[in-house]
Amino acid sequence: MERLSKDTNALNWFEIPATDLTRAKAFYEKIFEVEMMVIDMMDTKMAMFPTEPPHSGGGLVQGPDHKPSKEGAVIYLNGNPNLQLVLDRIEAAGAEITLQKTSIGESGFMAFFEDSEGNLVGLHSGE
Secondary structure (H helix, E strand, O other), rough: OOOOOOOOOOOOEEEEEOOOOHHHHHHHHHHHHHOOOOEOOOOOEEEEEOOOOOEEEEEEEEEOOOOOHHHHOOOOOEOOOOOHHHHHHHHHHHOOEEEEEEEEEEEEEEEEEOOOOEEEEEEEEEE
């Protein structure tokens, strides 16, 4: 059996559904203090999170097959160096923290929030 490289990341790509891409883009740009690039692909609009290889990429997506949800798979976005910095901007950006910064032992810290579109999203950081 062929094995995956130890450098292979289980996460290859992610998409966070949005019903209003402009609103969702403004929300994520505010809480992460980044600029997101918007692209159109067929009948779908996307706002891409900035990334550089070898890190996995992804973005916000608005299209007929993408519906925001608080149920199903949860992605954890990088909150390093300290996810509290991101949490401190969430409510001011118009969203709700559903689980405050919580220790997960040697693995760091986690938190959950419901974004501007109604998705449940996780945060993870070492501090």
